[in-house]
Amino acid sequence: AQSVAQPEDQVNVAEGNPLTVKCTYSVSGNPYLFWYVQYPNRGLQFLLKYITGDNLVKGSYGFEAEFNKSQTSFHLKKPSALVSDSALYFCAVRDGSDSWGKLQFGAGTQVVVTP
């Protein structure tokens, strides 16, 4: 079984400040971790993923995430937030041994960036 926890329903940050969205996971096999962003009335857009290799993963729109195996975390970060980053962010995990497996998503974190 696999699970994902996003402990914050909402994160508020001022434009230009660093942004962090937290995610912790549980999976029986090797974790494949993903971040998706959802803008209003749109589907999910892929941001980045961790499969193997470097613990720091760089993705789209200046986002990055750090895989921490000991803390079972995969927090999403951006050094300087933009108003246009305001959206709903989902962390997801699947068992790496199942190439076609279903993703387990977190409940989502609403990010609000104020000018």
Add this chain to the structure above:
Amino acid sequence: GAGVSQSPSNKVTEKGKDVELRCDPISGHTALYWYRQSLGQGLEFLIYFQGNSAPDKSGLPSDRFSAERTGGSVSTLTIQRTQQEDSAVYLCASSRDGGKHFGDGTRLSIL
């Protein structure tokens, strides 16, 4: 380029009616997934199809929900005798190599 296409984008129907939601995956993608996003909740897996294999239906919440995929391409998710708790955004995703591409979803509202 063509992405995953879902129709309708919005559907409002009365409780007790049947609804059909359509997903056109990206051409050549052998895997197709349906997810549901309810208000205030995360994404919930419903069903997935992989090639000609039997679908994984483990996420379907009740026997009122069914899905099929014809010719390994288009998929239809059917909800019979809709209930108010079925109101949600239904997202379809397709995949060729494990990386998933999502459609914009169908927003279903049950009155």
